[in-house]
Amino acid sequence: MAERAIMAGHEAQGAPEPSVFGLDAPWFVAAAMLAVVSILIWRKVPGVIGRLLDRQIDSIRSHLAEAARLRTEAEALRDEYQAKAAAADAERRTLLEHARHEAEAIVEQAKANTATLIERRRRIAEEKIAAAERHAIDQVRAHAASVAAAAAAKLIAEDFGAEADRAMVDRTIAELGKA
Numbered sequence: 001m002a003e004r005a006i007m008a009g010h011e012a013q014g015a016p017e018p019s020v021f022g023l024d025a026p027w028f029v030a031a032a033m034l035a036v037v038s039i040l041i042w043r044k045v046p047g048v049i050g051r052l053l054d055r056q057i058d059s060i061r062s063h064l065a066e067a068a069r070l071r072t073e074a075e076a077l078r079d080e081y082q083a084k085a086a087a088a089d090a091e092r093r094t095l096l097e098h099a100r101h102e103a104e105a106i107v108e109q110a111k112a113n114t115a116t117l118i119e120r121r122r123r124i125a126e127e128k129i130a131a132a133e134r135h136a137i138d139q140v141r142a143h144a145a146s147v148a149a150a151a152a153a154k155l156i157a158e159d160f161g162a163e164a165d166r167a168m169v170d171r172t173i174a175e176l177g178k179a
Contacts, residue, residue, distance in 0.1 A: 017024055040046065
């Protein structure tokens with residue numbers, strides 16, 4: 001913009017625009033551009049650029065193919081791990097259910113064992129009680145027998161004296177002689 005203002009200022013002052021052999025600046029710019037483009041075409045730069053772009057395109061295609069292959073592998077791994085996770089979850093549920101059934105069986109077995117143990121201990125207690133009753137009855141009978149024997153001895157001693165004993169012995173001897 002500043003150049004236009006300067007050029008506009010020169011033209012406004014009436015200064016002529018610089019030129020060589022009657023050719024002004026835009027013509028030289030066009031000629032230089034034509035020379036550069038011609039040199040680029042003569043040196044086959046567009047072909048080189050095309051080959052470079054083709055190589056870049058091939059590289060990008062191979063990267064895309066590799067990315068697609070990696071994505072497919074990643075999806076396969078994801079699916080495999082999801083299947084493994086689902087299988088592990090199913091196995092966990094199965095093991096949990098099995099553990100619950102086993103725990104219920106253990107509880108039932110413990111109840112049965114407890115009932116059996118209680119019954120066995122009840123029978124043992126009843127047998128001990130019965131044995132204690134028999135022992136007590138035997139002691140009472142023994143005591144009653146000793147008391148009865150002592151009472152009989154006392155009665156016999158009171159009712160029978162030496163005279164009664166002789167009479168009984170004589171009677172027994174007389175009966176033996178008859179037999």
